[in-house]
Amino acid sequence: MDSQILKIHQQLVDKEITCTALVQDKLAQLKQNTHNTVNAMLDTMALDLAAKVDAKIANGETIGLLEGIPFGIKDVYMVQGTLTTASSNLLKNYKAAYTATAIQNLLNAGAIPLVKENCDSFGHGSSSENTIFGAVKNAINPDLVGGGSSGGSAVNVAKNYTVFSIGGDTGGSVRQPAGYNNVYGLKPSYGRISRYGLMAYASSTDCVGPIAQSIEDIRIVLNVMSGKDIKDQTSYASAEISQAQLLNSEGIKTVGYFKNFIESPAIDPKVKADFLQAIEKIKAKGIEVKALDFFESETLVSTYYTLAMAETASNLSRLDGTNYGNRIEGDNLKETYSVTRSENFSEETKRRIVGGNQVLSQGFSDEIYLKGLALRDTISANFEDDFKNVDIILSPVTPNTPPKIGDSLKDPHAMYLSDAYTVGFSLGQLPTLTVPQGTATGLQITAAKHNDELVLKFANFLKDTI
Template sequence: MDSQIKKIHQQLVAKEITCTALVQEKLELLKQNKYNSVNSLLDTLALELAAKVDAKIANGEEIGLLEGIPFGIKDVYMVQGTYTTASSELLKNYKSAYTATAIQKLLNAGAIPLVKENCDSFGHGSSSENTIFGAVKNAVNPELVGGGSSGGSAVNVALDYTVFSIGGDTGGSIRQPAGYNHIYGLKPTYGRVSRFGLMAYASSTDCVGPLAKSIEDIRIVLNVMSGKDPKDQTTITSTEITEEAVKFSTVKTIGYFKNFVDSEAIDSKIKADFLASIEKIKAKGIEVKELDFFQSDILVSTYYTLAMAETASNLSRLDGTNYGNRIEGENLIDSYAVTRSENFSEETKRRIVGGNQVLSQGFSDEIYLKGLAVRDQISENFSKDFQEVDVILSPVTPSTPPKIGDSLKDPLAMYLSDAYTVGFSLGQLPTLTVPQGTITGLQITAAKNNDELVLQFANFLKDIL
């Protein structure tokens, strides 16, 4: 699909549509939606901003490319004066006091926020069922999960309720729902986009990224959000990715992890389609190499060891003292306990308990420090791989989307559904889901800070698969 951003921009400039009418149309779709993708509408703000865009056009003023473009925001980002609930009971009435850097950059560019989108509570899940707003339904088949944790964001893009959405990816939370709903979803290089104003899940792998229906729209949004931020010391300087730079692929060699494909856990159809995609790539003269990597169960256990430890630490501040739904107990300690016990979901409590265990005396050396050591080995493995290949191709998931309700019965199965995404998160690498190649798409990964190459190869695949 061609760029929706550019198409709408041209329609606005040519006065074929008004921004107000466009925003009203999208808001109406969001109000009527039956996919549980909406936590709250930003209708008053959106219509105010739309009127300003229309006034500029009427006065003959030039508008920017993103000016007047409607977008959605996963409900873990601060937007001043709006509800930011993280789909949780604890924060269901919390209003942001400030705006996240990435969102502010989009607002500065004139993009119009329409909606805070449903997600797994605090990003804890791979299906967007762990939410007080009801399970997000898949855009392709409403009986299936929308994917997680950025499920509402993916579904809204897939159904054209938003032109693009901003999700959050810690271990696959943009890429997996993008694959489930047949759209593009990018986890940029860690640090390329500021995390300031994103509710932290696991700070060492949290990434801000876009979901959209075209590679060009991903590129446009990424450029606007990227850059160093004095409020986030992990951010890095990045160069703009031009439209010309991603039109022609310079990739000569790709790799794939043989153990991913040979795993007993992979669905037979996904395996067959992935291997067929590899053959089509070979037919275009690109060299393909089989690579050795850590077993998927090691990746999953390492990721969840570190992620649970970090989320236990990050969520320790949520005790009802400064914000959130406080429940009074018999004394202060009892108030903390009952507030957290009653307001956190079962999945969030599971991750906090697991995280506190691996950080506790007697376990931290045995488990947590070993997890850090394995992450270093994973990074070293990637460095060696990218000396041999330009990009790595992999399935996004080992299996197809489960039916709504199934993941809640089997948390371990939900964790294992992240088997092909978490390794790239631990490596802090740029990774893009493309809606081709298998029923849940393909994942393209490049070396750190090589986001441009990922988009290049995605354009190449779009034409051959």
């Protein structure tokens, strides 16, 4: 699909539409939608900003490319003065005191936020069912899950309720729901976009990621959000990616894929057949394809969840109702902490906190947590070796198609395994993009760290190849 941002920008400039009418239409669609994508509407803010854009156009002033473009925000980002709940009971009445850097960059560019979007509570889930606002329903088939944890963001984009949305990706939480709903979803290189103002799940893999209907829209939004931020020491300055850079894919000579992903007994036969067919089409374009060896899916999943649970247990220890949150009084301070956390956290969040505290506890940290850290280093080293031999790694986004709503809640282990093809790239802190082509849940394009441009370039090449 062609760029929605460029199309709407031109319509605004040519006065074919007003920004106020555009925003009103999107707000109406969001309010009427039956996919459970909305946690809170930002009506007043959106309409005020739209009126300012219309005034600039009426006065003959030039507007920026993102000025007046409506977007959605996963409800784990701080936006000053708005409800920021993380889809949790604990923070259901919490209003943010400041705005996340990535969101502020978009506001500075003139983009208009419409909605805080439904998601798995604190990012804990792969289906957007672990939420106090009701399960997010898939954009294509409402009987199926919307994917997680950024399910509301992906569905809003797929249904065209928002032009783009900002999700958060820790182990696949942008890429997997993008695949489930046939849209583009990018996990950039770790640190390319500041995490300041994003509620931390696992700090070493958390990434801010855009979801959109086109590669061009992903590029535009990525450029605006990227950059060094003194409030996030892991962030770094990066060069802007131009439209022209994506048109030349001649530098891409070799593509790799992981044999064990495709030969796994867990992969759906149709997903496997479709992936291999996509590989043949790439070969037909004269690109060399190499089968690579990699860690077994079970190793990747167990390594990721060991570290992610440890980090979330640490990050969520601050949420005890003392400074903010839905405090429930007990007979004493210790009981107050206990009942506040027990009653307000979801079952999945409690499962991850307990698991994280277990692997960090004395007697287990050396055997489990430190081993997980060592494995992550080995996985990263494996990627470095791979990218000496190939330019791009291609993989299915998920081994299976979206489950029915309710199935994931019955089997948490199966939910964790649904992340088998995404978590490895998160551990390597690599740029990875879901494209809605190739298989029922799309394809995943990955490049070496800090090489986000190559990911978008290959995605552009695939548009006319598959």
